[in-house]
Amino acid sequence: MANPVYTSIPSCSSSDYSRESSIQSSRPLYGNREFSRELSLEEALPVEDDDAVVENPMSPIFQYSLSLKQNALEIERRPSRVRTMSTKQAAYAAGPEVQPLSGKSSSLQDPRNMQHHAGLPKRRAFEICIQNLTYKVKVKVKEKGQKVSKEKVLLNQVTADARHGEVLAIFGPSGSGKTTLLDALAGRIDRRSLEGTILVNGKPLDNKFKRISGYVTQEDALFPLLTVKETLMFSARLRLPESMPHAEKEERVDLVIQQLGLRNCANTKIGDDKVRGISGGEKRRVSIGVDVVHDPPVLLLDEPTSGLDSKSALQVMQHLSMIAKHGRTVMLTMHQPSYAILELIQNTVVLVQGNVIYHGPQAGMVNFYSDMGYIMPDHMTVVEYILESAEKISDRPKGVSKLVEYYHDTRIAMKDEQIVVHPAIDRPVPYATSFFNQAVVLAERNMVNVLRTKQYFLARTAMMVVGALILGSLFFDAKENEVGVRQRQSFITFALAFFLFTSSQTLPLILSERHIFMRETDRAAYHTSAYVLSGCLVLLPFQFFMASVFSAIAYSMVGLKASFAAICFFLLSMFLVLAVAQALVTLVAGMIPDLIPANDLLQAFLSFSLLFSGFFIQRTAIPKYWLWMHYTSPFKYPYEALMYNEFSHLKSVIWFNNEDSFDVLSGLALSRVRPWRNVGIMTLIWFTCIILFYCALKVNGKLIRH
Template sequence: MESEPLQEVDLGGNRAARSQFVLAFNDLTYNVRQPKKKAVRTPSFQRGRVQAVPYDIERPPKVKTLLDRVSGEARQGEILAILGPSGSGKSTLLDALANRIARESLQGTITLNGERLKSGALLKVISTYVMQDDMLYPMLTVEETLMFAAEFRLPKTWTTRDKKKRVEVLIDQLGLKKAAKTIVGDEGHRGVSGGERRRVSIGVDIVHDPIILFLDEPISGLDSTSAYMVIKVLHEIAEKGSLVIMSIHQPSSRILNLLDRMIFLSRGRTVYYGPPGSLPKYFSEFGMPIPREQNPAEFTLDLVHKLQEDEQTDPTGIRRLVGFCKSWGLRNVSRREPSTLRTSNGMSLNEVIFNCIPHARLVNGTIPNYANNPWTEMWVLMKRSYTNSWRLPEIFISQLGAVIFTGVLCASLFWKLEKSSTGVTERLGFFSVAMSTMFYIVVNALPAFLDERYIFYRETSHNAYRRSSYVISRAIGGFPALVVYSVVFAGVTYFPVGLDGGFNGFLYYTICSLAAFWSGSGFANFLSGILTEFVSGFAVVMAALRFFLTFCGFYINRDRIPHYWLWFHYMSLMKYPYQGAMQNEFGNNSTCFSRGVQLFDNTIIEQFPSDVKGSLLPGISMILGTNITTQTCMTTGPQILEQNAVNDLSKWDEIWVQIAWGFLFRFLFYIALKVGSNNKRR
């Protein structure tokens, strides 16, 4: 069956007039098992000495309850705030409602308009999750940041003009008109303020006008004025038809007036649920009235914190408050509107969502996972990356500078190598230094990769684009820089060092360098997908590069490596560019690297004049039965390759293997991102 045509809606309009959504949760319970403690041997006393009894006691794992039968509801057009002391379960409840906890681990029910959300993909389409950290591209302006988000999240049927209009409406809605042309900024580049940055972060996630907004402590780290502005914006968004659920630590009185419903938690248990205005009455009936001059939210948090601290000695206090919350809720339940109604006009949940989400296409219960095709996603990703990098050229310039510096250093150190046995040794040293340098240079960008990974996790958590699109765009977008590095390094080193092969040799050397950069950058990408911080990442990189260099064939020939370590040799990324460069240099049978007069090099006779050494050659010729003159070629390039056991692959096969390594590491990078972005708790 063909899909129904895409329906357009005004993303800046008021949805509340068309539909009504109620997200209800009942008896949510979430338990986690703490790790088992190791078996211990219990001591016993015998004849004044401590001895271990011959049996072990294994303590069973503890089960910790993070949510304990939590119930409530959030309504469209309102803000539900989740409050509580640290460790009370605020983020856990938010994750449960946002489908970030595995269904099999969570007990209880979550319904939207009385219907259970059977598909997690459906919730991704109608909701967004705004994380606490504002990870944004620093050199993009506010307008550009939101425009790129619109290109990701709005369907391709929207024209560029329509997307720009949506961004203009959003900028006005977020109160960012004055900052629209200002870069976001970071520690090294001055940009928008902290409050504006937080609003930009929210705007990125609501550009597609989701029905439900989940926010993890959106005012954390902000001053009171900036915090109030953020909540005021969220209040306006809710009034225009969205359902806002957020965790918040300690709201001011002004912020409290903007909230519609509150749920206070204490170690996963509900101690209050209702509107902020009912807090004085609630605690008055509980027997602990709130002083008039005190913020009700602060009073509640202080009381809960005190009861939690006293729970070890007097557990009745917090239990009494939890019990009172249940009885108080039962007495007031008749005043609430029923949360199980479908909609005011009798439409099903799917019908309501179909009418409210511009890129939702519900046919036979299926919906599209992404707003655009992979080609559009890759184009937008590369365009955004180039825009940010063009204004932040430090990474490219530093890497190019490292390439030039290393190339000049190698060229001056290995200047015009001789064709002699000493020159052969020096050539091998040059190849090992040159090829290992390429890997050190590309992994220097690891910190930038790690920072960008957090942006990736945030954007893909609600299907802004495919993971494969990101990996491919990274590979294509970064390739031109690798070409520049390769051409520059080859141009700076090849002819000054005096390598053999002419232009064809230079061309292969450049391609071999490019293949080394390609596999090395793939390795760096893979590391950025599995490592969590730069310090540990740098240690892993250094260990890996040392491993690659040790087994590449420079320090020990392949024939000399024990058979049980031989597979390390083939896993070394440096083996292939190193041996490819060797074959390019020594593959010509007509090139001689040691003649008869050089037969005495590295011996005691080396210091004698050439005519003396030449006079010794006839005697040696007579003994060996062959004619050796001062110009007789004693060592050819292929003989050097044979001596170094460089004969398992052709020089072009060395290139293909490096290319394959680059693709393999990028595939592993994709797998690492796929596994790492699975942010559901178990």
């Protein structure tokens, strides 16, 4: 009696999916098709006097409840469901081994033909069991003109499980908690904020899960200047074992490119609003590629097909289905799947306002509703129908709670058997590759990005040349007299300000990388320290180059001290100033993720640091309570060192029209400066900024909700 529209959907061949037959047996209880044509699902759910309706075997609610109970009984029968988790934990902890992904399409048809893909290790299969998962947040709401704190339940007693070899799709209207559920599984919600249990092969979810799972989020976070192939290749080099030969990694990347339909744009840059690149749909597929290239045994995807046309969406789903067929566990969220896509989904969860209103085989969904007597319109898939109905129901007072109540009634049998779970013990996350390999790959990626970032390389070099020419011509050939001393002092101070202030232009670039860093470290692609180290080291040659360009032009034009040692010292100091400036910008970006406040803070700090450098007001004249600003100013140390470098040989400059002589360093209270100590302090400031940046990323750079 199934709706003809759905007869084409094959019931799952697995014996687990015997739900269809079990549901058939309930039909004699309710066979009034005429009634069903008149009522939609949401119409059938009464708002008042529901208990009476439930007792009536002819009532749709009774049928709904009955179907859920049958579903629950079937869930109990399924070998890997909640009950068996408790008794077979040891067996699950071991987990069956499944085949590595093979590139040969023939192998997709018959698992026995699956070929071993050389470098990829055999994978353990993973099963995820979610039990009574509840997540609440505190929100501020306005009540009678006053702000009060209230609890909002984002997930309410969610119980579901995902098994290897299947695609589990989470459906639900917008805001129903799909992303929240995936975030909870991905370890992005602080475990202390979650009630209930998440078991992975019978063991509580812990840090290790980050390593074995890929999480494709709704937002694409990719480097715009890398090509599709480069993006996937860097991901492969970070996440596949180091022992795997480079050629095999390349082969694997080519396979992913082919399977995700990215061949035509493999060598096109990703792009962004400024750089023309691949389309939005292609970006979505690259994001998926980044997280599937290392073949994780568990794959979580938040709306992987959003923004894709129907052909691309089907292609992506076929790829995910193939991944699942090879024994991986695939969980995804989705809106409005087509008929063809529905056929690729085996298991489903339907969420409404954080509550599960259906969990079971996709094939059973059709019967679940048709057994209740509803005929779904021809133009709709069962999911569209359920979601549309659910949205209408949720608008009614107590609408959702009635659905949920009935659903929970069906789970009584399961509630009897509670699993005793010990708290997860978080151990250090295991990484696929060594720290050294991570640092090298990240440095290489940074290098490619810097070389392709015109504003960093070309524009910065041009700025150095123009800046040096302007300063050089303004203070050209400074003499060794009072005016010359003032010129040299002004040149040194302005050159420092120029170096420090212009470095803030890299702030948006660093901030734009932040999301990529968080996504990658969230899935344990590399150590934070490898990222910090590679980021700082890779820029040093560029900074040295910039300092050299500036010094080569300006030093000779102004006519600073003509000695090899003095020139080298000047160059070294200017290079260190650029390095410190960059480290400061990076630190601010690590502490404050928003561009405007980060930039404001940086500019304010630099302005006041310049004020306290000793140029505008000498140390001896600074009030004691402001001395700390003088000592923490990144301008102070290079300013003093460069002044000493320049004037140490000019013990007495002729002052006031040959009438007096003047010891410049004593006059400026700089005679006790030790230039090499200042160089040491600048290096220490650079190092401290890097360490603080690392700490800021450790504290702020985690995708954790509380």
